[in-house]
Amino acid sequence: MEYRKGSHSIYDIKYHIVWVTKYRYKILKGEMAKRLRDLIRQGCEARNITIVKGNITKDHIHLLISCPPTLSPAKIVQYLKWRSSKLLQDEFPELKKKYWGQHLWGRGYFCGTVGSVTEEMIKEYVENQDKMKDNDIFKITE
Secondary structure, eight states, rough: OOEESSSSOEOOOEEEEEBBBBOOOOOOOHHHHHHHHHHHHHHHHHHTTTEEEEOSSSSSEEEEEOTTTTTTHHHHHHHHHHHHHHHHHHOOOHHHOTTTOOOEEEOOEEEEEEEESSHHHHHHHHHGGGSOOOOOOOOSSO
């Protein structure tokens, strides 16, 4: 496992994020898909987000990203969707005809957390803290 470092933190935060085109129109192909790939890469780089894996299909995007703890998944998706929609519509005029309301993406998104440490492992670790050297440990959940 490779941890990332911030100025005051060490972390390993990964999200699986998926979002779709509005009306599930199959428009993400050819030059438009290539440009979208570049826009997503640039947007992630600007926010210190690492793309672990990513895939653009004709009507949706899959991303597995690693990001700093200062960024919420909602803010990440909001930024990537807004920026890519605006720039793609500026560069591909045919999109403005299809999406006259200026919304390229569907409203929602999927986000799942990913990690190498399971919930059970963390529960066991927290539970066994009182078996460590220091006896001045007070349980929060009892």
